[in-house]
Each structure stands twice: as structure tokens, then as C-alpha cells.
Amino acid sequence: MVDNYILDTECPGSENLKMKFARTLRMNYQQLGDAESVNKAIRIELQATEVHLHKAWSSNESYYRKKYTGLKRLETLIEWTNFKFFDLVWGNGESPWKLLRATIIILLLMSIIDVWKFKNTQSIYSYIQAFFEAPQIFLGTLSPSDYPSPYFTLILFIRLVAFGLFMSILIKRLNRR
DSSP states (O other): OOOTTHHHHSOOSSHHHHHHHHHHHHHHHHHHTOHHHHHHHHHHHHHHHHHHHHHHHHOOOHHHHHHSOTHHHHHHHHHHHHHHHHHHHHGGGTOHHHHHHHHHHHHHHHHHHHHHHHSOTTOHHHHHHHHHHHHHHHHTSOOOTTSOHHHHHHHHHHHHHHHHHHHHHHHHHHHTO
């Protein structure tokens, strides 16, 4: 068995190689049931992936300029943008706290929309009331009659996606134990 200190001391210098190295070790650690080492390998793999994707579309290093040209460079920009977005929303499947933060931001946006469309924008009380009603609307326990049905459909879709992301995080975490 390879100890996880190898991830600190023996990782290759290039991000693309570090990413593959960490991924290979992660899969080995998963087969052995070493959850702590799996988590460490995932962190290193995600960091290396982010740097590699960023360099692939923006770096002037000769390796990246030769390998990523034209549309391939644009594809890696889109891939990096997706990676950063998913990192922001749910930590690429590794952070329930980032998912909670994203949910709170959604609730704040719902509150602001509620005040702008249906309440008094000049009253602080309207914002407070809207913020306390937002979780009820988000979870489907409150359905104001003046809301349009496409809005409820969008909220339902976001709720289902958020629940799916949360379940994915839980399953990944429990699977490593």
C-alpha cells in the first residue's frame, strides 16, 4: 500500500500529470477503502484540474500553445468555465457547504424577486417577510396565488437539482466509508 504522504512529496510538477497521478492513486485508495487518502487525492486532483484547464486556454507556455490551438482552446475555456461554475455551486461534488451557500443565494434572489414583483420595495419589513417566506416557497409548503406557474416550475426544477446534488455528495461521502 502506498501511503498518502506521496501526494505531498512525489506529485509530478506538471498539472496534467499531477491530475492523472492523483486520479490513479484515488482509484487505488478507493479500492483499498482508505477514505482519508481518497479525500486527499480528490483535493489534489481538483486543484490540478483547475490549473491545467486554466493554462490550457490562457497560458503562453509552449506545451499548451502547441497542444491547444483554435477550437480546442475555446473548448477548454468552456470546460474551465463549467469547472469553476460547478466548484462555486457545489465544490465539484465535494462540498455540502458550497451547496448550502448556493441555496442561500437562491433564497435571497427569490426574496428580492418577491419584493420587486409583489411587495413594497421601500419597506425593509417586505424584504424580511420575503426572506422568511422564501424557504417555504422553495420547499413547496407555501404557494402564493399571485405567483405565475412558470415561476413555481422553475423553483421546483432548482429544488430537484439541489436535492440531487446534495444526494450525490452524501452518496460519495458514504461510499468512501
